[in-house]
Amino acid sequence: MGKLNAAAKRRVFFDEVRKSLFSGRLKRREVQGLNAILDGWARLDEADRKAAGGDDALAYVLATAFHETAATMQPVRETLALSDAEAIMRLERAFAAGRLPTVRTPYWRPDAQGRTWLGRGFVQLTHRRNYEAMATLTGIDLVSDPGRAMQMEVAVDILIGGMLVGAFTGRRLGDYFSADKADWTGARKIINGMDRADLVAGYAKAFRAALPTAH
Numbered sequence: 409m410g411k412l413n414a415a416a417k418r419r420v421f422f423d424e425v426r427k428s429l430f431s432g433r434l435k436r437r438e439v440q441g442l443n444a445i446l447d448g449w450a451r452l453d454e455a456d457r458k459a460a461g462g463d464d465a466l467a468y469v470l471a472t473a474f475h476e477t478a479a480t481m482q483p484v485r486e487t488l489a490l491s492d493a494e495a496i497m498r499l500e501r502a503f504a505a506g507r508l509p510t511v512r513t514p515y516w517r518p519d520a521q522g523r524t525w526l527g528r529g530f531v532q533l534t535h536r537r538n539y540e541a542m543a544t545l546t547g548i549d550l551v552s553d554p555g556r557a558m559q560m561e562v563a564v565d566i567l568i569g570g571m572l573v574g575a576f577t578g579r580r581l582g583d584y585f586s587a588d589k590a591d592w593t594g595a596r597k598i599i600n601g602m603d604r605a606d607l608v609a610g611y612a613k614a615f616r617a618a619l620p621t622a623h
Contacts, residue, residue: 461585
C-alpha cells in the first residue's frame, strides 16, 4: 500500500469512508468537502501537523466537520438554513420559545450595517468577536463580509486553523493528540465542551482507520 501514488491512496480513503461513514454512497459535494479538508491539512508545515497530533488530529478535524455539518461536508449556516434570512427566522423562533437558554444577546440579529453574526462554516462560527478573531488568524476579512465563512476554502482555514491553535475554546488539537496519546473523547472540548463527545469520537476513529492510505 505504501507504493501507491497520492491519487490512488486518496481513492482508497474514499472507498473506506464510503462504507464506514456514508452508508455506501458518496455524493459529489461530500467528496469535494473531504478533499478540501485533506488538502488544507496537507498545506500545513510538517512540523505543525506533527505538533497537532498527526493523522489522529486530522481524523478528529474530519470528524468535527462531519458532525457539525450533518455529514454534508459543506460549510453550513446555523440551523442548516439555506439563507441568512431563514436562519435568523429560525433562531428568533427558538429564542422566543425559550429553546436557547444560554443566549443572552441574540447575536444573529443584523447590525447597523446589515451584517449578521450567526453561525457559519464547518464549526458554526458565531458572534462578531469570534469573526474578528478568525479574521486575524486567517488573514481573511470576515468582518466586512461575515458571509465569507461559507466559502469552502475559507471554512477550511477556519476549521483547521482554529482547532490547531485553540481559537474556539482555548483547547487545541495538540492538547489531546500526540505520538503517545489520542484522547478521542476529550478532544470534543476543542469545539463544544463534552456535547456528543462519544459520538464524535466514533466518527473520528472511523476516519482514522481510513487515513493511513489517504495521503
